[in-house]
Amino acid sequence: MPKWLDKLAGAGPYIVMVLGGAAVALGFNLLLIPVKLLSSGVSGISMILGYVSGWNIAWLYFALNVPILYWGYRVLGRRFIALSIVNVLSTSLFLQVIPVYPWTDDRLLASVFGGMLVGIGSAGALRYGGSSGGVDVVASIISRSRDVAVGFLVVVLNTGIVAALGLLKNGWNAALYSMLSIYLTGKVIDIVHTPHRKVTAFIVTNRANELAARLLSLPRGVTILKTRGAFTSEERDMLMTVTTRFELAELRKIIRGIDPKAFVNVVQTVDVIGEFRRSRS
Secondary structure, eight states: OOHHHHHHHHHHHHHHHHHHHHHHHHHIIIIIGGGTOOOSHHHHHHHHHHHHHOOOHHHHHHHHHHHHHHHHHHHSOHHHHHHHHHHHHHHHHHHHHSOOOOSOSOHHHHHHHHHHHHHHHHHHHHHTTOOOSTHHHHHHHHHHHOOOOHHHHHHHHHHHHHHHHHHHHTSSHHHHHHHHHHHHHHHHHHHHTOSOSEEEEEEEESOHHHHHHHHTTSSSOOEEEEEEOTTTOOEEEEEEEEEEGGGHHHHHHHHHHHOTTOEEEEEEOOOOOSOOSOOOO
8 A cells, every 4th residue: 555545544533533523513503502402421511601601612612621631641542532632622623613503493403403413423533433522531431440331420411411401591491402412412323333332342363362462452351262164164263352332443443453354243242240341460
């Protein structure tokens, strides 16, 4: 592959981060913010602070993400945080550049299409190894350190944000429409990225030892199984590892970097009994 083409391919995820930031900003400034609705997580907190105080939502969004990204930098991989920083900066910039102008005055339409746009932008970031900052980074940190119900924590946070909007506005219409928007954002992320918190990857490869050694850099165990192809009768090794959706992009990158010809099957994991996080002794 020519060097310029290789560099262009390497820049692909960063381009997706910028485009994802643009999609999120469009959903905010053209659909949600004009009718005083909320998104989820840190963006929802920045919106409600902006509505109450009159402060610039773009700057609030950026300021709230800075300590979270710094925390992520100390705990997670540099590439994940670098991509997340590009996405957060892009979103903040586009929030400043794109004027707040209502595409529609109908709150139902705004919540549906605003939630979908935000979901597309956030899912693209997750799919290509980054995140939209905020709760995504916190969830990734928590999922690596211990096996807790991250989804439940996110639901509690979003419920608190929506309840605060209802109390501040002395009415629940905006809060209920915001709940619809947040729900649709989550559904789009599930469709584009993956709906399952835990997944199991089965990897058939000729470079099992090298790949297993690299996968052990993640906080998950790896099992090596002997397999034999029914058609070719060729014996090969298969790696099995259980991971989370927040680590799936990193897993894909590792596999492609070591054995692009590996056969990979990723399936839903309904439940895990036993130690999910590999202990480091």
